[in-house]
Amino acid sequence: MIENKDPIKSDNLTARLIEAIVNGEYPPGSKISEPELARVFDVSRGPLREAMMRVESLNLVERVPHVGARVVTLSLEKLVEIYAVREALEGMAANLACKYITDSEIEVLEALLNRHQSHIEEVDGASYFYQQGDFDFHYLIIQASKNHQLIALLCDQLYHLVRMYRYQSPRSHARPEKALYEHFAILNAIKARDPELAEMLMRRHIKNSRLLIENELLEE
Amino acid sequence: MIENKDPIKSDNLTARLIEAIVNGEYPPGSKISEPELARVFDVSRGPLREAMMRVESLNLVERVPHVGARVVTLSLEKLVEIYAVREALEGMAANLACKYITDSEIEVLEALLNRHQSHIEEVDGASYFYQQGDFDFHYLIIQASKNHQLIALLCDQLYHLVRMYRYQSPRSHARPEKALYEHFAILNAIKARDPELAEMLMRRHIKNSRLLIENELLEE
DNA sequence: AAACCCACAATTGTTGACAATCTAGTTGAT
């Protein structure tokens, strides 16, 4: 079976552009020059512009006609708004997951959380690892909802912005012990097939993350 | 003050394409030929493809590399998924609206609902008018949330699919009296600044709409 | 008759060039 790597420049470009923006290679607010990027990515401006249109749809860049595109700047207000949306959507995801999650998916989640627990006990404050693990947990819950619209909205759109913020935030927003405790509570509710409880716990979990970020930023 | 009509073909095209697809000019499942559409809209394939990328991001068309794009087909399953997302997001919108809605916005909503009541009393089953009115009500609540991410997600993305379905559905999914009653209940909760109640009522309202659609389709 | 292969037409992906618009630097006037 040959690995079918997309030879379509426009499609590959989109993913590469997203990565470059999310990890800060093109920092927030910086101008994006079409000729320059076309040179960097070794494509013509045609496919590049097509990719830009998609990236714009993801709200990663903002375009002004005849002027150009800039990487979005993540204000505190915007991030709070995003977390409100996450709260609603991931709450629903946890709710739906109670009905649709499979036994094997539950096993994967349990293994993941156990691994997190070990790591936290070993190295206190393994924050980078934890952030990735936090993403994994939320990802799996969202997937378990089996709602493709929900999955697309969260994983293909919102999470790029969330990742962009975490990558570039000087602070570490991790609170490993408490968050892990909340993750276990959510998983237990899902295992008990209790949609209302699972949704409520997920919403509280995300609200706590939001409050943490708000406080950290307000301290400055 | 001169009306600044966008002379940018690529941008205008996107809106025109969306309208054409939503109102069924290009029916679900039909193939979209780039040369043909370029002729119809009197543009080159360049701007047309840029518009197509955006329309694809809205999930109104599905593209296969080197094959082409087709208008999405709205299955019952997909619609149910969309309504679950609406339930989560519009519930949150009602919740937030309790905090951020202005007095003038409340007045507009009250006037809207009163107008609906009059119309329903006059002509029994003014279903077309009601459907537009239903959109207006939900639109205003969403706007009142003042959450730009939420507004963009619902008004700029999801609602195109909902409108597409309503336009093309042979049946009228209106249940004017009950829906109007629910609208009044939601508005009252918002006026009382009761976020939990407003969210709960909005979610029930949308769930009722979903159940109605499910039943109507299952009858066939 | 059914299945396979091959060439042809049509469509998609990509490119480079051209036109329209914005930005910046310079010149000139008050």
Place this chain on the structure above:
DNA sequence: ATCAACTAGATTGTCAACAATTGTGGGTTT
């Protein structure tokens, strides 16, 4: 000296032609 207008350069928007891939139809083989 400050501000406005103009010009030059660069950037964005658009186009038409070229390259690559897919689907189709006919012809051959089993």
